[in-house]
Amino acid sequence: METLLDFEDTATAFEIRTDEELKKMEWLFEMMANPKITRILGKIGSWAVSARLPFVEKIMLKTLFYQFCGGRTLLEAQQVIEKLSTYGVKTILDYGVEGKSKEEDLNHTMNELIRAIEFAKGNPSIPFISVKLTGLIKNEILETISSQHFNIQYGEADHLPGFKNFIKRIDAICYAGQIHQVKIAIDAEESWIQNAIDQVADLMMHRYNQKEICIYNTFQLYRTDRLDFLKKSFDKSVQFNYHLGAKLVRGAYMEKERKRAIAMNYPSPIHTSKENTDRDFNAAVTFCLHHCSQMGLINASHNTESCQLQAVTMQHLNLPAHHPNLLFSQLMGMSDNLTFGLAKAGYNVSKYIVYGQVREVIPYLVRRSEENTSVTGELSRELKLIKKELKRRHHLS
Numbered sequence: 001m002e003t004l005l006d007f008e009d010t011a012t013a014f015e016i017r018t019d020e021e022l023k024k025m026e027w028l029f030e031m032m033a034n035p036k037i038t039r040i041l042g043k044i045g046s047w048a049v050s051a052r053l054p055f056v057e058k059i060m061l062k063t064l065f066y067q068f069c070g071g072r073t074l075l076e077a078q079q080v081i082e083k084l085s086t087y088g089v090k091t092i093l094d095y096g097v098e099g100k101s102k103e104e105d106l107n108h109t110m111n112e113l114i115r116a117i118e119f120a121k122g123n124p125s126i127p128f129i130s131v132k133l134t135g136l137i138k139n140e141i142l143e144t145i146s147s148q149h150f151n152i153q154y155g156e157a158d159h160l161p162g163f164k165n166f167i168k169r170i171d172a173i174c175y176a177g178q179i180h181q182v183k184i185a186i187d188a189e190e191s192w193i194q195n196a197i198d199q200v201a202d203l204m205m206h207r208y209n210q211k212e213i214c215i216y217n218t219f220q221l222y223r224t225d226r227l228d229f230l231k232k233s234f235d236k237s238v239q240f241n242y243h244l245g246a247k248l249v250r251g252a253y254m255e256k257e258r259k260r261a262i263a264m265n266y267p268s269p270i271h272t273s274k275e276n277t278d279r280d281f282n283a284a285v286t287f288c289l290h291h292c293s294q295m296g297l298i299n300a301s302h303n304t305e306s307c308q309l310q311a312v313t314m315q316h317l318n319l320p321a322h323h324p325n326l327l328f329s330q331l332m333g334m335s336d337n338l339t340f341g342l343a344k345a346g347y348n349v350s351k352y353i354v355y356g357q358v359r360e361v362i363p364y365l366v367r368r369s370e371e372n373t374s375v376t377g378e379l380s381r382e383l384k385l386i387k388k389e390l391k392r393r394h395h396l397s
């Protein structure tokens with residue numbers, strides 16, 4: 001008989017937080033629950049990135065930054081990583097830069113990512129770093145490859161400006177990952193650049209996943225075609241003798257995807273309902289668990305049912321909680337009830353820890369605040385749990 005995990009245990013979820021920290025979290029999540037504030041933040045945030053305004057940076061540092069980010073540098077992030085590891089929680093390190101275009105910036109991102117790999121090497125509490133390909137090449141090139149259906153392996157993209165350097169950059173990162181035994185998770189981004197990202201991820205998996213599972217691609221199950229694509233990616237890995245690494249997410253760009261599809265008059269690639277996204281996400285988790293002797297899975301989600309489903313299916317399939325090919329992951333600052341609940345029950349679980357200069361991580365912070373906004377007026381999942389824990393502590397004192 002499979003047992004359900006207790007994700008309502010707020011004492012475990014927030015053991016790491018002092019009363020003061022918890023009260024600050026309550027204030028922050030209450031602020032983010034207001035759609036007006038989030039909208040203003042979105043507007044100021046994007047503008048501040050280009051204008052480099054010091055006071056906006058200060059406000060971010062005092063509010064959202066340390067809730068959702070590990071620090072401005074690796075050294076700052078180290079404190080958070082060490083603290084998490086004492087609770088059995090691992091780290092996926094994420095240098096939070098995206099959307100770069102100048103060659104020197106792209107090279108800088110590559111060097112930072114290699115530094116992150118060197119920082120993580122030999123430290124079992126940092127098994128992964130994550131990579132956004134838009135930090136390593138201009139967006140437009142990825143868009144051209146995707147829209148023109150260029151086949152990277154046949155050299156059809158080699159003539160595009162900066163493309164060959166881009167492949168050298170991502171290859172250097174994956175090579176460093178393999179040498180130092182640090183895995184690489186390649187993030188999924190907007191659908192109009194994703195075909196290029198998938199091709200590069202496949203190329204790298206083919207090169208570096210022969211013996212061990214080092215490179216992971218990301219599958220966004222809010223897209224109607226991704227469950228099928230996941231299965232095809234698995235078949236391809238079997239056919240070409242490498243291991244598939246799959247990070248499963250629902251997807252972070254739903255509004256943007258829908259707006260563009262309407263504006264440009266093509267069918268939206270996103271499921272028409274949350275239920276359909278959930279159904280495909282859970283089917284993808286089940287598929288990966290059934291094939292986990294040959295592939296790696298990161299269940300990257302804050303959804304209680306999807307985490308519960310994985311834990312129960314693992315028990316049902318007699319897979320140990322600490323199975324080396326299976327990992328859960330939540331973003332730093334969110335769903336601590338799942339992260340610490342899973343860690344307490346012995347599962348491999350990690351936090352995605354973004355680090356970088358404040359102005360670089362603003363787009364990421366804006367996405368997080370939008371995710372925590374209440375459209376329905378209901379308290380967010382996080383806020384309910386924080387309030388429950390504050391009440392529990394108050395009754396104890």
Ligand SMILES: Cc1cc2nc3c(=O)[nH]c(=O)nc-3n(C[C@H](O)[C@H](O)[C@H](O)COP(=O)(O)OP(=O)(O)OC[C@H]3O[C@@H](n4cnc5c(N)ncnc54)[C@H](O)[C@@H]3O)c2cc1C
Nearest residue numbers: 187188222249250251252273274277300301302303329331
């Ligand atoms: C560790 C980690 C790594 C991540 N990496 C990436 C990444 O590389 N790329 C990326 O795009 N995202 C990434 N995300 C974000 C992720 O895609 C989700 O936006 C976020 O986690 C919320 O989904 P959820 O599974 O936590 O669950 P929930 O909160 O249950 O689901 C919310 C999600 O469901 C979907 N959804 C909501 N309403 C509807 C609707 N009406 N119709 C259809 N679908 C709907 C949307 O995707 C929405 O984000 C990552 C998340 C984590 C935890």
